[in-house]
Amino acid sequence: MSSLPASSRPGHKVLLGISAGIAAYKSAMLARLLKQAGCEVRVVMTEGAQAFITPLTLQALTGEPVRTSLLDPEAEAGMGHIELARWADTILIAPATADLMARLAAGMADDLLTTLCLASQSRKVMAPAMNQAMWSHPATQRNAARLAEDGWRLLGPASGDQACGDVGPGRMLEPEAILEALLALFQAPEAAGLAVTITAGPTREPLDPVRYLSNHSSGKMGYALAEAAAELGARVTLISGPVSLPCPAGVERLEVETAVEMHEAAQRLAPESDLFIGCAAVADYRAESAAEHKIKKVEGEEELVLRLVKNPDIIAAVAALPTEHRPLVVGFAAETRDLATYARDKLARKGLDMIVANDVSREGLGFGSDHNAALLLWRSGDGGVDQESLDPQPKREMAGAVIRRALACLARPPSR
Numbered sequence: 001m002s003s004l005p006a007s008s009r010p011g012h013k014v015l016l017g018i019s020a021g022i023a024a025y026k027s028a029m030l031a032r033l034l035k036q037a038g039c040e041v042r043v044v045m046t047e048g049a050q051a052f053i054t055p056l057t058l059q060a061l062t063g064e065p066v067r068t069s070l071l072d073p074e075a076e077a078g079m080g081h082i083e084l085a086r087w088a089d090t091i092l093i094a095p096a097t098a099d100l101m102a103r104l105a106a107g108m109a110d111d112l113l114t115t116l117c118l119a120s121q122s123r124k125v126m127a128p129a130m131n132q133a134m135w136s137h138p139a140t141q142r143n144a145a146r147l148a149e150d151g152w153r154l155l156g157p158a159s160g161d162q163a164c165g166d167v168g169p170g171r172m173l174e175p176e177a178i179l180e181a182l183l184a185l186f187q188a189p190e191a192a193g194l195a196v197t198i199t200a201g202p203t204r205e206p207l208d209p210v211r212y213l214s215n216h217s218s219g220k221m222g223y224a225l226a227e228a229a230a231e232l233g234a235r236v237t238l239i240s241g242p243v244s245l246p247c248p249a250g251v252e253r254l255e256v257e258t259a260v261e262m263h264e265a266a267q268r269l270a271p272e273s274d275l276f277i278g279c280a281a282v283a284d285y286r287a288e289s290a291a292e293h294k295i296k297k298v299e300g301e302e303e304l305v306l307r308l309v310k311n312p313d314i315i316a317a318v319a320a321l322p323t324e325h326r327p328l329v330v331g332f333a334a335e336t337r338d339l340a341t342y343a344r345d346k347l348a349r350k351g352l353d354m355i356v357a358n359d360v361s362r363e364g365l366g367f368g369s370d371h372n373a374a375l376l377l378w379r380s381g382d383g384g385v386d387q388e389s390l391d392p393q394p395k396r397e398m399a400g401a402v403i404r405r406a407l408a409c410l411a412r413p414p415s416r
Contacts, residue, residue: 012186013040015088015122017113018058020048023095023129023172028053030094030175031061037179042084043067044113046100070112085120086388092182093117094155095129095172098140104152105143121408123185125153127178132159132168151411155181189233190407196234197273197327198226199266199280199314201241203259207306208291217281219243221332221372224399225277226251232403234275239265241280259283259311270318271325275406278315278331279356286311319351328410330354330402336361343377344385354378354409356402372398378409 014034018027027043034041043058043066055066067084093100093113100114109115117124126147134140135157144154156173173181200222205213219240226238227248236251239262247253254269256262259282270276285308295304319329331352333343336359343357357375373392380386388405390398 013087013089014042014182015084015091015116015120016041016043016058016062017091017093017096017116018043018045018049018053019093019095019097019100019113020046020051021095021097021129021172022052024049024052026172026175027094028057028061030178031058033175033179034182035062037183042087044084044116046111046113067112070115082119085116085122088116088120088122090123090125090182090185091117091120092125092127092178094127094178096126098128098130098134098137098143101126101128101140101143101147105146105150121411123153124151125155125182125185127155127172128157128170129172130157130170132166132170135170136168153185190404191229192233194234194274194407194410195272196226196229196236196275196277197239197266197269198222198229198236198277199239199241199262199282200226201243202281203241203262203283203311204257205259205283205286205311206290207287208293208295210294213283213286215281215283217241217243219245220370221395221399222277222279223248224395225279225403227396228399228403229275232407237269237273239269239280259286259314263312263314263317266314266318270327271321273327275410276318276327276329277402277406278318278329280314281334282314283311285309313350315352316350319353328353328406330356330406333357334360339375340377340387343375347377347379347385354406370395374398374402376402376405378405 016027016031016034018024031041031043041062042064043062045055045066045068050068055068058066103110103114104117107118109118128135148154155178157169158171158173159169160171161167201219202214202217207213223245226236230236230248230250238247238251238253240253240255241262242257254265256265262280262282288307288309315329315331329352331346331350333346333355335342335357339357339359343355347355355377357377358372362373371392372395374390375387376390377385377387390401
C-alpha cells in the first residue's frame with residue numbers, strides 16, 4: 001500500500017500491542033503502514049511475542065524504543081507505563097491471542113500490555129488471531145462479547161488457511177485491512193451525537209446606562225472549546241458574553257450580557273446536554289439596582305458607594321441538577337497562586353466532574369492571549385482525583401486536549 005497524501009494523514013498516536021501468536025510476523029508490516037499513514041507508533045510486546053519477532057525489528061521500523069516489561073526499573077522510574085497509557089490516542093493489539101483476550105476480559109493486569117489497557121481511556125482496538133477451534137470455543141466467544149461490551153473494537157478475524165494446517169475463522173486480518181479499518185475509525189467523529197453546552201467570555205453587570213462591571217476575558221478559550229467540540233462531531237451551543245469573535249462553524253451561539261441571563265440560559269440548556277463546560281469569566285457581583293440615568297459626580301463628595309449583591313453560581317447550579325438531568329460538568333479556575341490547591345478545592349466544593357485550572361499571573365498566557373497552560377483535574381472511577389499538566393500551547397490545541405479528556409470522563413462517568 002502506498003503512503004497516504006499528507007492531507008489525509010491522521011497524526012494519531014498509536015500504541016501497537018503484540019502478543020504471542022505466529023501472526024506477529026505481520027505486525028512488522030502493520031507498524032510500517034501506520035508510520036506511512038502519518039501515525040506516531042510505539043510498540044509494546046508480551047514476553048511470548050518476542051519468540052516470534054524481535055523488539056529490534058519493531059524499533060527499526062518505528063524509530064522508538066520497544067517496551068517489553070512492566071518491571072523495567074529505568075522505564076518505570078517516572079511511572080512510565082502510566083505516561084504511555086496517557087500518550088496513546090489508540091491502543092491496537094495485533095495479533096490478539098485467545099489468552100490475551102481472556103486476561104483482558106477478566107480485567108487482569110499481569111504484564112505491561114494488559115496494565116496499559118486498564119490504565120488507558122483511549123480508543124481500544126484488537127485484531128484476534130488464533131486456531132479456528134480456539135476462536136470458535138464458547139469461552140473465547142464469551143470473552144469477545146465481553147470485550148465488545150467494555151468498548152473494544154474487534155477487527156476480524158478472517159477465515160482461511162492457518163499456520164497449523166486448519167482451515168476456518170481465526171486468521172488475523174492482513175495489515176492493509178487493519179489499517180483501512182483503523183483510518184475509518186479515526187475519521188469517525190469522537191463526539192458524534194453528543195450535545196455540548198459551553199459558556200464563554202465575560203459578563204457585563206450594568207451600573208447605569210453607560211457603565212458596567214466586567215473583566216478582561218476575551219472569550220478565546222471558550223470559543224476554541226466550542227470549535228474543537230464541533231470538529232469532533234458534537235452539537236454545540238455556545239452561551240456567549242459580549243466578545244468580538246466570530247461564531248465557530250457549526251456552532252449555535254446564544255448571546256447574553258449579564259450573569260443572570262447566562263444563568264437562565266444554562267439552566268434551560270444543561271438538562272438537555274451531555275457535557276456542560278463553564279468557561280465564562282462570570283462576574284461574582286452585580287449592582288443591587290442599576291441607576292436609571294447616568295450617575296453624576298457630586299461636588300464635594302470624594303467617594304461613590306455602590307451596593308453589590310452576589311450573582312448566581314452558574315457552574316455549581318448545573319452541577320447540582322438532579323442526576324437524571326445532569327450533564328458531565330467541567331469548570332474553569334483562573335488563579336494567581338496555589339493553582340492545584342484552589343482547583344482541587346473548587347472541584348469538590350462545587351461538585352464538578354473536571355476542572356481546568358489556569359495560572360493567569362503568567363505573562364503571555366490566559367486572558368486576551370492566544371496561548372494558555374493548564375492543570376486538568378478530574379474525578380477518577382475509584383473516588384479519587386487524577387490530574388494532568390498541559391504545557392503552554394495555542395488555545396486551539398489546548399481546547400482539543402480538554403475536550404478529549406472530558407469525553408474520556410463522559411465515556412466512563414466518575415463516581416460522585
